[in-house]
Amino acid sequence: MSTFESLELRGVGRRFGGVDALAGLDLTIRAGEFVALLGPSGCGKSTALNCLAGLLPLTHGEILLDGRRIDTLPPERRGFGMVFQSYALFPHLSVEKNVAFGLQMQGVQRAEIDRRVRAAIELVKLGEHARKLPGQLSGGQQQRVAIARAVVLEPSLVLMDEPLSNLDAKLRLDMRTEIRRLHQSLGLTTIYVTHDQEEALSLADRLVVMREGRVQQVGTPDELYESPTSWYVADFMGYRNILPATVVSASGSEAVVELPGTGDDGGARLTGRAVGGLRAGDRVRVAVRPEDFAVAGSGPGPDGAAGEIGGTVAVVEYHGREHAVSVQAGDVMLHARSAAPPAVGGAVRLTAPVERVLVFPESLDAPVPQEVAA
């Protein structure tokens, strides 16, 4: 197996007709790591992956493998495995021939090819389908062939471009576990592109959240989940309530904000944890997870609450153990969770603990991105 110590991206950028699809990407990946690039479509994550694979030439920066420049090598000489969103299986070749393709290109001996192909097909549990054409397989099976084809070469780096986005919800969960299992058993360094935060959080050792071609935040799933540095990252990490607000007063790590459009006069007031320095009058975004909002009827609120927002229940969805509740508070729709379903149309108050209400500066261009050493 070809291994390396570190893969280093230095100021990697790619311009398309005067627009930066990717700019100034600095990232160091250590052997065995599983890194997820997370962001909405058009954020540059797939561009970054294609640049790494060599399918797109860089316009800026360099990529170093153990200090050796590789961004000038064509993709066929980089020795990276890639799993495509569309799987890109060769439709005229059987499963085993698809998997054998890369080994044949390397001129591996026939007996050795047979042995490794069989092992790879067993690894993804497709033994009985080895002689079928890709068109005869289901989406999940095709995906497994694509993975087997990439890992059979024991590449130093596996690149995965939204490999699960074409699968249905249940299969996606199964395949997610499968990919994690493969990564743990083979220890292949993996870079995984996705727009699905759950996928990224559950698979990756480290996440890179991207926006408009630039890195917003880098960190472990835990760091990003608990301490997002911007409302943009918070939005990805499950803070479904992202509300524009104005700072009324700020002291130390706490800030009192006013949410215009909610409740009476200037709007409801909340106290929250300030992320970054804030001053009174600043325009901010307040982020709260639905599960942190407690739905209360009329009556005194709990102690230590950040304040409360009154509204009427608009939608209640049954989610098994709990109910997703949408509350119309003035002009804004808030999302909360509740064990007992409140009556639709009834008046409720939403409260949350102070430490669960995050207050971010509105601007996203602040120099927050941090390289977290693993």
Add this chain to the structure above:
Amino acid sequence: MTSRAGDAQRSTASLRHRLAERGIDPTLLLLVPGLVVAVALFVYPFSYGIGLTVQPTAAMQEQWGGGAFANYVAFFRDPFVFDSIGITMRLALPAALFNVLASIPVAMVLRHRFRGKRLLTSLLVLPITLGTVLTAQGLLIFAGRQGWLNRALLQAGLIDEPLQLVNNYLGVMFSLVITGFPFAFLLISSYLSGIDPSLEQAARTLGAGWWQRFRRIVLPLLAPGLATTFVLTFVLAFSVFPSARLVGDAMGSTRVMSLMAFRAFGEQNDYAMASTIALMMGAVELVVVVAVLGLRSLLYRGTTGGKG
């Protein structure tokens, strides 16, 4: 509705629905105008032509024997007529093969985006709009003994004698390439665009160089399209008539079957023999087409993953 024993098995669907289940649908009526036209303009004349072939003239019967089949006997026995099959094949097969093979690299290169691609594609396809007669005339003016090309080469001192480029096999071949290439190029381009580009990218990441990508991935997926393109350009070239007469050697190396049919029809007023040659022309084409499509059926013909 009263329930009777017999009704239990009978479908309750409407008559129209039940007919549709058996494949009979009122929308089939839309086929009628097309059928009428096809029968009037193709089936009837074609059958009439076949009928003509078994009504040989008295002279033919006397010369070749065979009764009603004298024309067929003549076709196979008369070397002057029979040899035209080989002559036509010698033109049509290489022309079709060249057009297909030359189109592949051009179409491959023109898949990429580059400045001037539209202009280049237009230039390559433009000859399709020229009639064969115009092409033939252009060739005569450009490449004839007194044409620009020969005069330029003579004056430049590159040749001592004018090159014989027209009024022979070569002239007809030029004309077949000029009219057939754009056609083959357009078809192959569209087949190529049907192949998902990520397949080649996948092959690249698996370590395949350009030749391996072409031979192992693109060519197998393109092959059925190449066979179809070959068949179509072959049929086009096989029925060559104007250029065989105008820029060819009509009584020698380019004495193609259509010329023989025309000779029987126009010069000898023997409609029956003309029909026989035309029919045999069709038969020869059919043999080649069936052979190629037979080979094609051995190839992979499923999806190629692209936009189709």
